[in-house]
Amino acid sequence: MSLTDELYRETILDHYHHPRNQGELNNATIKIEGVNPLCGDEITLYFNADDKTLSDVKINSHGCSINTASGSIMTECVKGQSLENVKEVINTFKTMMLSKEDNTELSEELEELECLRGVKKYPVRIKCALLPWNTLQQGLERLSSGKTDNQDQYVEK
Amino acid sequence: MMNIEKIRQDFPILDRKINGHKLVYLDNAATSQKPNSVINAISDYYKNNNANIHRGIHTLSEEATTAYEDVRDKVAAFIGAKETKSIVFTRNATEAINLVAQTWGKTNILPGDEIVISAMEHHSNLIPWQWLAQERQAKLRFIELTPDGLLDMESAKSVINDKTKLVAITQMSNVLGTITPITELSKLAHAHGALLLVDGAQGVPHLPTNVEEMGADFLVFSFHKLLGPTGVGILWARPELLEAMPPFLGGGDMIASVWRDKATFNELPWKFEAGTPNIADVIGAGAAIDYLMALGMDNVRAHEIELTDYALKAFQTLDDVKIFGPMDAKLRGGVISFALDHIHPHDLGQILNESGIAIRAGHHCCQPLMRDLKVWGTARASFYLYNTKAEIDLLIEALKEANKVMGHVAYR
Numbered sequence: 001m002s003l004t005d006e007l008y009r010e011t012i013l014d015h016y017h018h019p020r021n022q023g024e025l026n027n028a029t030i031k032i033e034g035v036n037p038l039c040g041d042e043i044t045l046y047f048n049a050d051d052k053t054l055s056d057v058k059i060n061s062h063g064c065s066i067n068t069a070s071g072s073i074m075t076e077c078v079k080g081q082s083l084e085n086v087k088e089v090i091n092t093f094k095t096m097m098l099s100k101e102d103n104t105e106l107s108e109e110l111e112e113l114e115c116l117r118g119v120k121k122y123p124v125r126i127k128c129a130l131l132p133w134n135t136l137q138q139g140l141e142r143l144s145s146g147k148t149d150n151q152d153q154y155v156e157k
Numbered sequence: 158m159m160n161i162e163k164i165r166q167d168f169p170i171l172d173r174k175i176n177g178h179k180l181v182y183l184d185n186a187a188t189s190q191k192p193n194s195v196i197n198a199i200s201d202y203y204k205n206n207n208a209n210i211h212r213g214i215h216t217l218s219e220e221a222t223t224a225y226e227d228v229r230d231k232v233a234a235f236i237g238a239k240e241t242k243s244i245v246f247t248r249n250a251t252e253a254i255n256l257v258a259q260t261w262g263k264t265n266i267l268p269g270d271e272i273v274i275s276a277m278e279h280h281s282n283l284i285p286w287q288w289l290a291q292e293r294q295a296k297l298r299f300i301e302l303t304p305d306g307l308l309d310m311e312s313a314k315s316v317i318n319d320k321t322k323l324v325a326i327t328q329m330s331n332v333l334g335t336i337t338p339i340t341e342l343s344k345l346a347h348a349h350g351a352l353l354l355v356d357g358a359q360g361v362p363h364l365p366t367n368v369e370e371m372g373a374d375f376l377v378f379s380f381h382k383l384l385g386p387t388g389v390g391i392l393w394a395r396p397e398l399l400e401a402m403p404p405f406l407g408g409g410d411m412i413a414s415v416w417r418d419k420a421t422f423n424e425l426p427w428k429f430e431a432g433t434p435n436i437a438d439v440i441g442a443g444a445a446i447d448y449l450m451a452l453g454m455d456n457v458r459a460h461e462i463e464l465t466d467y468a469l470k471a472f473q474t475l476d477d478v479k480i481f482g483p484m485d486a487k488l489r490g491g492v493i494s495f496a497l498d499h500i501h502p503h504d505l506g507q508i509l510n511e512s513g514i515a516i517r518a519g520h521h522c523c524q525p526l527m528r529d530l531k532v533w534g535t536a537r538a539s540f541y542l543y544n545t546k547a548e549i550d551l552l553i554e555a556l557k558e559a560n561k562v563m564g565h566v567a568y569r
């Protein structure tokens with residue numbers, strides 16, 4: 001398979017060129033930045049949530065195609081979901097990207113994530129795909145800690 | 158004129174295949190490849206002469222010491238330094254800058270003093286000065302760039318004043334390729350009683366360099382960008398400055414006499430070389446100097462002007478390409494940062510790698526400059542003496558291909 005088939009799939013390019021839920025949320029419950037100092041990917045993630053539901057989410061991406069597409073698909077997967085579900089989606093995606101085996105099943109709602117599976121073959125790019133998800137995870141931790149007002153940054157290691 | 162095909166045969170890695178294609182190595186600003194003579198010097202040393210230096214009377218130790226110290230003479234000759242004792246071996250350029258900041262800086266920078274650098278410095282020539290300025294309540298000031306990416310001498314004149322104690326500046330930018338007017342800056346700095354530190358990490362490997370002609374007070378560089386091994390850097394400073402500076406790291410080799418409660422320190426340059434140094438790689442570095450001196454740095458520079466000129470023109474045949482930095486090859490080195498519309502540098506790097514072409518993508522350790530340029534990163538192709546016009550043609554072809562892969566046409 002060529003690089004184009006494997007990595008730069010139609011779906012990825014579509015999300016890259018037309019990212020969903022891009023922009024800012026005024027007065028968001030949580031605003032959190034994510035950076036990958038190695039390659040310079042930077043995102044800002046905004047979401048509104050109470051203790052049960054993540055009602056709205058927006059993302060400002062300045063990353064590569066993989067980073068932008070991953071963030072875009074993520075917003076579609078988690079918007080309007082219960083926090084419980086959101087955490088599960090994060091887990092599913094991270095397991096899919098990080099496990100050695102390639103047998104993570106995606107439910108119908110998460111089908112769109114399938115296009116990112118090919119990224120696994122390019123270890124340096126996995127971090128690009130994970131950045132939005134790790135940033136969301138840290139944002140959720142801040143939400144549950146109750147410290148919603150301070151500026152925070154997730155730094156990819 | 159250099160015979161590039163012959164030169165290429167000295168670099169075994171250039172025969173490598175990457176993804177089925179012959180390697181096209183265009184990431185020389187990050188690190189250069191190494192000729193056989195360097196690789197062999199290191200393995201010969203381990204096979205035949207390995208011993209610790211400055212401490213044995215046995216044959217091996219003497220041989221190792223002589224080989225190590227001979228390289229100091231070579232470095233002095235290479236950069237036109239008058240005295241061998243003014244050459245200090247470090248791990249890399251970064252360590253050399255930190256050495257100056259921690260020793261000269263801490264004894265010379267006082268509250269209210271000013272340190273001047275430029276808007277295009279590598280983090281290596283920024284962070285140590287940020288720290289020093291914070292610690293000493295000194296002010297860090299910046300020389301700005303002109304719109305075409307040259308150092309703005311009007312800005313230099315306005316920020317360098319009698320409070321300036323140090324001007325620390327790159328000889329050549331690792332992002333824009335810009336070559337800075339070091340001699341002019343030296344005059345300006347000295348007229349205000351300030352010293353000049355030159356970050357030669359990019360300059361020394363590619364430009365004929367003479368510390369006396371430059372009027373520098375400190376020069377730092379790394380051998381891994383200069384055909385040499387990793388793990389060897391140089392600090393050159395005017396000997397009277399080194400004499401007056403306190404030691405950097407403490408330990409073996411840097412001492413003269415030691416008591417339970419005090420010590421006196423070794424003379425130059427060993428005062429600054431605590432512990433067992435990187436003997437093998439210093440010897441490899443000596444072979445790198447031999448290689449470049451045999452070719453002549455004027456010839457290296459001439460080849461790179463020719464390549465850069467060719468590349469700058471070739472880039473302009475691409476659609477939607479932006480080149481950062483000066484467009485006149487004589488004012489810049491062979492480092493070309495560029496952006497293609499709507500293709501993130503990270504994606505470009507990956508697509509080019511499919512064709513065996515190695516470039517760098519990212520912020521190049523110059524985040525403040527990236528912010529000034531209002532980009533998140535750039536793609537960067539950088540050349541050295543073994544690169545050819547044919548390789549630049551391959552790069553340009555691959556960039557056209559990248560436009561297709563990323564659906565550029567369909568998107569617009």
Ligand SMILES: Cc1ncc(COP(=O)(O)O)c(C=O)c1O
Binds near residue numbers: 250251330331356522
């Ligand atoms: C202009 C400049 N200064 C300093 C450095 C730091 O060199 P090193 O990492 O070898 O210490 C580099 C290397 O990237 C550079 O390009």
